[in-house]
Amino acid sequence: MTTTPPTGSDRVARALERYRDVLGAISDAAAAQEARRELPYAHVRELAARGFGALRLPEELGGAGLSPSEFSRVLVGLGTADSNYVQLFRSHFIYVEALLTAPASAQRDRWIGEVAKGALLGGAATERGATNSDRFSTSVTTAPDGRRLLNGTKFYSTGSLYADWVATIAEDESSGEVVHVVVRSGAEGVDLLDDWDGFGQRLTASGTSRFTDVEIESDWQLPETIALDSYATSWAQQFHLAALAGIARDAHRRVTGYVRERRRYFSQGRGELPKDDPVVQAVIGETSSAAYLAETLTEQIGAELDGLFDAIITRTVSPELEDHIELQVYRAQYLVVRAVLDATTRLFDVGGASALSGAQGWDRFWRNARTLASHNPIPYRLTALGDYELNGRSPFRAWFSGTDLSKRTAA
Template identity: 45%
Template sequence: MSSNRPDADALAQRFRPIFQQIAEAAPQREHERRLAHDAIDALRQAGFGALRVPRAHGGLGATPEQLFDLLIELAEADSNLPQALRAHFGFVERLQAEIDAERRVPWLRRVADGALFGNATTEAGEGTVGRLQTRLFRENGRWLLEGEKFYSTGTLYADWVSVTAQREGNEPGAYRTLAVVRTDAAGVERLDDWRGFGQRLTASGTTRLHRVEVPEENILEFPAREATSLPAVFQLFHVATLAGIARAIVRDATAFVQGRKRVFSHGSGTAPREDPLVQQVVGQLEATAYLARLAVQDVARALGDIDRLRQAGQPVPEAALVDVELRATKAQVVTTDAVLQAATRLFDVGGATALQEDRRLDRHWRNARTLASHNPVIYKARVLGDDTLNASRPTFYWAVGTAA
């Protein structure tokens, strides 16, 4: 084991008591639609956001494998939270993978000090695919940011927001520009207007930016036409969250059955826990959770191999980046269908009692369905089919909008 790698058991002991507290409050928080500021603050104070920051810059120095194992546990406690922190960890990964060393260090140190980062990337409306309407432009010697974003996941919890914009003078599509601004900066407005039926506490609403001043050192750029590991990182957050939901389904099904005494006259046991049909359902749920975790760990190992090459100063072969992108796609396809089925099958372990609103067992299906819709699985399955049939190269940077 590398001396720079923290001990996995020590990391688990550090965060599991917080995960337990989060899990205990999750159903009620979901029922009330109360944003999880207390849970995010507890994670921040324990250093969760600094997991992937190298120890040399004040972080915990965790590996990708360790990060995603912990994310599964956090998602089991409350599936909103890994998604709320997805942009934060994605920003940290991008710093280390795509931003020059001298530009990345100040940001990594901010993360080590407890700063959290949100995102403002996707634009609603009729904008053209691949062209951003949010502008970064010069005026009287200052860079100013103007635009509106939706699906700004985690930004209501964040200290900073990383905004994708079309920089004045840049060729559209050649580079991606990030303007990183404080969420309390003049001209930044954050709205809690996410109205999806699932993942309701991820703070995924609108961010409005009106003539926000951006210092030169807060503008980060990277090529948008090269192979990269970042799409796999972002997708694996959704897969890890689905894996955590699968574990939560097992947890809640087990607690429901073990505490239940009522049986059906046409059932197969003297108590629900003795009924072989109920045992079969719970066994299927357990197997789904096992499959989902294995899928996450497989992709995380590939990301870890890439990260170790970077840490050693070695080039990352494009073949490795293509491989991890396809692995993440396979994990998404197989895990999405399996967890959605498990979230429905959960209700086969009991009768109408399982439908009571205070239990909020429906949140597992709603949240899994929402995750599956963020990056529609049908298109990712098509990518796999195209690769299998035609050895096609995956698209690493994609966008939504109207056809040109």
């Protein structure tokens, strides 16, 4: 008897079904948890325990074998439940992707094994007030007894409060090199704060990480061959696209359900019930279109990332392919951001003042979308696109201008 191998759609459906109950619980709690700023530790750990963090690993390595495009569809499902989760898992999957594209080594296999068992990686790379250079105030020093110690402060440490390990970047004082360092989130001297004060994406724990004489475990560092290159930049932006697509889908779902059940109508309304009013119908049409556009472009970028991932694995990647993907991401970001921000502003027009109820929590859709859009301001994306079209300047090379990537190594 022969068995037909599962298709990409089958794998996606299987993954979504595996987490259906957790995603439902996340969706039900989303508005209230954000209003109370209640960090969803239990739901994050439940997802991790069920292998969510390993979805990109091949099946033979303990994962689900999802391709980038398949995983992107799962991310949209997660973002539909609550966009905070897509962002808080972002650093974890950036590092997982870097491990998958790194050459085979015992160190790489050890980390992949940890991910397969449910371990989560958080990130803490950015420093407040930092300029566009390869210099960091966070440092690695060698104590008289030979121990290597990490000291410094990082901000925008998205997801680290939920993680088992925190990956950061520091300057090695002995060599002057910029190094990648991984420490246990619960290690002595690690202080992770939930002091992110932005008005959106409040549950991502994107706050301060302080490292005070944290001992660096030499056995638990990333492979020296790990690369955070053009693939990582495109992959990182895919999480924002997926989160925005999830916001649009959830906003459309909730506002449509609200209108269907609503009986009170506007005095100027043109229908006996709101659902029959052409003005209200137009708003629903706009949210529907925004969700469609965002999800379609996210899937399209996912397919592009499939090709880039395969080229990296087969060592056939070229600067032309890197630029092509980066440009496609920029174009998608402009269209998705504009559509989702417009739709999440307009959705309030279906219900007048009652649509502003805190119990509905619809303000979070715009706040979260605006926050995601601010990570990489659209004017810079448009400028990069124009510069490329007019002058042929590589967007990826421009991204890292002034930074010596060759100096970035593992600790």
